[in-house]
Amino acid sequence: MTACLDISGLSATLGDGRRILRSVSLTVEPGEVRALVGESGAGKSMIGKAVLGVLPPSVRIVEGSIRLEGQDLGALSPRDRRRVIGAKTALIPQDPLTALNPSRRVGPQMTDRLVHILGWAGDRADRRVRQLLDEVHIREPDRVMRAYPHELSGGMRQRVLIAAAFAAEPRLIVADEPTTALDVTVQKQILRLIALLQKEHGTAILFVTHDLGVVAKISQKVTVLYAGKVVEEADATRLFADPRHPYTRALMAATPRYTDPFASLLPVDETVLAGLAAEIADADRRWEAGHG
Amino acid sequence: MAEARIRPRRRFDIRLWLAGGWLLLALLAAIFAPVIAPQDPLAQDLMFERLPPFWMEGAEPGFWLGTDSLGRDLLSRLIYGGRVAFIVAFAAAFAACLVGSTLGLISGYFGGWPDRIISRVVDIWMAFPPVLFAILLVAVFGTGLGSVIIAIAVIDWTRFCRVIRAEAMSQARMDYVENARIAGFGRLRIMVAEVLPNVLPSIVALLSLEMGIAVIVEAILSFVNLSISTDDPTWGGIIAEGRLSIHQAWWVLVFPLVALFLTVLSFSQFGEGLKTRFDPVLR
Numbered sequence: 001m002t003a004c005l006d007i008s009g010l011s012a013t014l015g016d017g018r019r020i021l022r023s024v025s026l027t028v029e030p031g032e033v034r035a036l037v038g039e040s041g042a043g044k045s046m047i048g049k050a051v052l053g054v055l056p057p058s059v060r061i062v063e064g065s066i067r068l069e070g071q072d073l074g075a076l077s078p079r080d081r082r083r084v085i086g087a088k089t090a091l092i093p094q095d096p097l098t099a100l101n102p103s104r105r106v107g108p109q110m111t112d113r114l115v116h117i118l119g120w121a122g123d124r125a126d127r128r129v130r131q132l133l134d135e136v137h138i139r140e141p142d143r144v145m146r147a148y149p150h151e152l153s154g155g156m157r158q159r160v161l162i163a164a165a166f167a168a169e170p171r172l173i174v175a176d177e178p179t180t181a182l183d184v185t186v187q188k189q190i191l192r193l194i195a196l197l198q199k200e201h202g203t204a205i206l207f208v209t210h211d212l213g214v215v216a217k218i219s220q221k222v223t224v225l226y227a228g229k230v231v232e233e234a235d236a237t238r239l240f241a242d243p244r245h246p247y248t249r250a251l252m253a254a255t256p257r258y259t260d261p262f263a264s265l266l267p268v269d270e271t272v273l274a275g276l277a278a279e280i281a282d283a284d285r286r287w288e289a290g291h292g
Numbered sequence: 293m294a295e296a297r298i299r300p301r302r303r304f305d306i307r308l309w310l311a312g313g314w315l316l317l318a319l320l321a322a323i324f325a326p327v328i329a330p331q332d333p334l335a336q337d338l339m340f341e342r343l344p345p346f347w348m349e350g351a352e353p354g355f356w357l358g359t360d361s362l363g364r365d366l367l368s369r370l371i372y373g374g375r376v377a378f379i380v381a382f383a384a385a386f387a388a389c390l391v392g393s394t395l396g397l398i399s400g401y402f403g404g405w406p407d408r409i410i411s412r413v414v415d416i417w418m419a420f421p422p423v424l425f426a427i428l429l430v431a432v433f434g435t436g437l438g439s440v441i442i443a444i445a446v447i448d449w450t451r452f453c454r455v456i457r458a459e460a461m462s463q464a465r466m467d468y469v470e471n472a473r474i475a476g477f478g479r480l481r482i483m484v485a486e487v488l489p490n491v492l493p494s495i496v497a498l499l500s501l502e503m504g505i506a507v508i509v510e511a512i513l514s515f516v517n518l519s520i521s522t523d524d525p526t527w528g529g530i531i532a533e534g535r536l537s538i539h540q541a542w543w544v545l546v547f548p549l550v551a552l553f554l555t556v557l558s559f560s561q562f563g564e565g566l567k568t569r570f571d572p573v574l575r
Contacts, residue, residue, distance in 0.1 A: 052474045086476020099467040103489040103571075109468075112485075113475040 002070040003027040004172050004204040005034075005051060010064035011287070012046065012055070012228075020046060022229040022283055023064065028172065028221075031202040033195075035215040035236070037251070038225035044208045046228075048174045051206065053085045069171060086117050090165040092175040092194070096157035096182075100149035107145030110164045118168060132163035135200070136193055155186040159193065166197050173198075175207045179214060191217055212255045216240060224248050227280050246272045308565030311558035318555055322374035330354055331365035333372040333525050338363050342541040360530070360544045361537045369525035370551055376519070376526045377555065380440055380510040381503040387445035388506075389499045392452025397491065399453065400460025401483045411457070414450045422447050426509055430518045437520050440513055444506050451505075452498055459491045493570040500563025504556035511552055527552050 005028040012021040021043050028034040036044045049055050051066055053073070066073045068088050073081050093099040101109055107129065114125035126145075133141035136159040149157060158178065165173050175194065179187040195218050198205055207219055215222055215236065222239045224232040224247065232245040243249045250268040321328055331354065340363040346356050357366040399410040426443045433439030463469065464487065472482045507527075513519040514528030527548045534545030 054470050054473055082473075082476045085474060089474065091471060091474050093467050093471065095467060099471060101466075101468040101486055101490070103492070104486075112472075112477075116481075117476045 003067070004030045004032075004069060005206060006065075006067040006070075007047070007051070008065055008067075010047070010050065010061065010066065012043075012050065012059050012061045015058045015060075019284065019287075020059065020228045021050075022227070022280065023287070024225070024228065024230055025064075026223045026230065026233065028204045028206055030171070030204055032221060033198060033205045033207055033219040034221045034223065035207045035209060035219035036223050036225060037209060037212060037215055039210055039251075041227075042225045043228035044210075044225050045176055047225075048091075048176050048206060048208050051085075051172075052089055052091055052174055053081055086113070087168075088171045090168060090170040090173050092158075092162055092165045092173060092178045094177040094180055096154055096161055099161055100157060102149055104148075105145070106147050106149060106152070106160055110145070110160065110167060113164075113168055129163065129167055132167045133160070135166075135197060136160075136163045138163075154182055155190065158182060158186075158190050162190070162193060162197065166201055166203065169201065169203075171204060173203050173205045175205055177209055179211075180209075194218065212251060224251070226276055229280055229283060231276070231279075247276055305565050305568070307561050308569065311561035311565065314554055314558045315562060318374055318551070319378055321371050322378045325371045325375055329365075329368035329371045330356065331368045333364060333368040334523065336362040336364055342537065342544075344541075345543050345547075357547050358541065358543045360533060361541065366530075366544060366547055369530055370527070370548060373525045373527045373530060373548065374551070374555075376437070376514075376524065377507045377510060377552075379437065380444065381506045381559070383441045384444035384448070384506040384509075385499055385502040387441065388448040388502055389452050389495065391445065392449035393456045393491075393495050395449070396453040396456030397460050397483060397488065400457035401464045401487050402479065403461070403464070407457070410453065414453050417447075417450045420447075423509070423512055426513060427516065427518055430513060435518055435520065440510055440519050443513075444509050447509075448502060448505065451502065452495070455494060455498060456491055459494055460487055463487045463490050493567045496570055497563040497567035500559050500566060504559030507552065507555055507559070 005026075007027070008025045010021055010024045011019060013019050024043075024047060026034065026036070026047075036047060038044045046055070046059065050061065051068075055061070061074070068084060071084055073084065076084060100106065107126070110129045110132075111122070111125040114120045114128060115122055120128070129145065130141045133144060138144050138156070138159055144152065144156070144160065152160065162178075178194065179190050182190060191214060194205070197203075198218075205218075207215075209215060219236050222232075222234060222236050223230055224239075224245065226247055232239070232243070232248045234244075239248065240252070243252055247268070250266070250272045253266040254268060337359075340352060340355065340359050341361055343355050343359040343363075344351050345358045345366075346353075348358075351358065355365050355367070357370070359365055360369070395410050399407045425447050429443035429446060430439050433442060460483075469482055469486055472486050477485075510519060510526070511528035511531065514526035515532045517529070517532070519526055519528060530548040531545060531552075534541070534543075534548065538545050
């Protein structure tokens, strides 16, 4: 079976030649949730943006490939790439406050893609969106669809965005820290909702986060990223039972626990960071040797 | 579970209504000038020269705001002058808005080389002193209503361009623009469907402000006799005449100034009021 998303050997640089992704490989099988974990600046959002074709203009992919259901995005013309990405993927964004257009009503924003990209009839798209709003437990879908985004709370907006992401039945959803901008009580509900819809629709998700607590709840596979390099990759159960890389162990020690809130949180140990720096320098040396 | 917030009650905006009221009054007077004006604005009568306004000693009935040094009725001349002012205001402001907003939107949203070209042109354009530029343009095109309108539009499109460019730039960085790109929408469609609605309140405010500016520029041009033919009354022309007889008949200078002041102020206040009203977040 072809993987839903297959990234292999992906390297990217900034305009000044600094590498921000270092030969990243990861796969997401159909119907699977793959968590992509790392601290801020590790490049995890960049991977999401690369998959969705919205990298900032200063970032250049220098090596490697991204395949969506076996189709190499790099080999397509920009127009075809847009069409493939538009038809097969969707994004659950980080900040629900800026992800909806403030001067348009919510309904049309949700049906836009169904009507104009997928060519559905207007009333079919309307019905579909209403059904999805129902699935994310919004009680008055009609009123929400007529509302402007500022008339909805943050949690409501995130639900709307989740509904919109699932509405077009994409093969892959990139969830870019979807709970980070929400307050803690809402975070849990939203997470549960994403997990529920994921199971019902069988959608594969690339779940980008810095929060290992979230990872444990939602994902089957985990990729740990540091400075644009994959440091560990494993099944979620194995990773939590037996983290092999010292950085992964350090990250876990730095995660607060509800069961033991007074345990001291440990910052990542300096010898671990030194080890990582050496690993990355070594990888860069080999890469540069290979690329003259 | 979170509920949709209740829509806040719309505040009664006195500024919007006062400004809109004056503009409507002045506009109706201008449109129906032949019906409303008490006298022929061009009829001279040296027997009735420099009559004072109605509340002063020596006023004649039918000449409510008095007459000028040739005995022409001031109120009628102001009403007919309003016609020119409003035609210029609407035509010039719409033309400047159309050109400036389109280029600003392209420049701000697309960035890259279209932005560099448009921005350089705007920089060069704005280096010209606007009134001198207007006088130069009218001198080239010849006097007349059409050339006044063209001159104002040619000079003032940069106002729209600069502001709309800045707003479009900040819109282009928003997540909903990125979402539309992920969904597969083209750049042009995103510009029109996602960015334009968000800059529309600013366009409306600028449009109203520009109408006020156009009224002033038209008055300046007619003050120096470069607007339309000298027979037709214009506010600037009346002000120029009133200046000569300020010691004998102050009203000839003061009333057109008041009309000009109120109209320009109303346009700018009306624009601000509309902006708040149009903006779904502010209202």
